[in-house]
Amino acid sequence: MACPGAVSLSVSKAVLTFSKSIVVDVSETPGLPDKIKTAYRTGGASVPIVILCDPGLTQTFGRFDHPGMESQKYDAIFKEAREKIQKSLKDGTFSKGGKAPVVVKVEGTKIESWKSAAGTAIEAKLIGIEDDSVYLFQTKDGKSIRATAAQLDKASVAKARKLAKIKP
């Protein structure tokens, strides 16, 4: 019997062989795209949970939780999902995205201190909020930083939304 930690490690490496993997901590799940959030909330809650979808986030090809991956035989576990992916690529339903994100631009802001949920601080100016969920910053030296609400502390999220004139 493999523990969740061991399965998390092995599956996060296994999916890299056929996909682009986004590793998300359970505390960050409120920041997931809606379709993935719905899939996450549907079914068993034992992490690790793997959700396969197309880059355009229009369809999911499979959802797997810890009990289903405990054997760690990933060739067999992901076989059906990988077949669905190939079929989708063939029949042209595999969405590659392309929908422009909706960015609320924030102008005239100054460099100030922002805090992460972990308590670390960055000095940057808020330049926008993308799709109501990703906060865009620019540091003094022009470096871009993207952070989800889950990655920022509550006070910083509230301050950013106030600056962008978006409902809290």
Add this chain to the structure above:
Amino acid sequence: MKIFLVLSFATSLAGAFSIPKGSFNLGQLETAQKKAAADDQPLAFVIVNKNATPT
């Protein structure tokens, strides 16, 4: 006693879950989408407890 100390140290070094090289985090979703689209690959959202220690 020495063995116990060595084991404790090794366990603490093992630490929490570490993200494999090549993976993205949620803030890099857009980049991951673009790369997946360019390579005709799906996205895999791997939801984990990053504080879990593999045993």
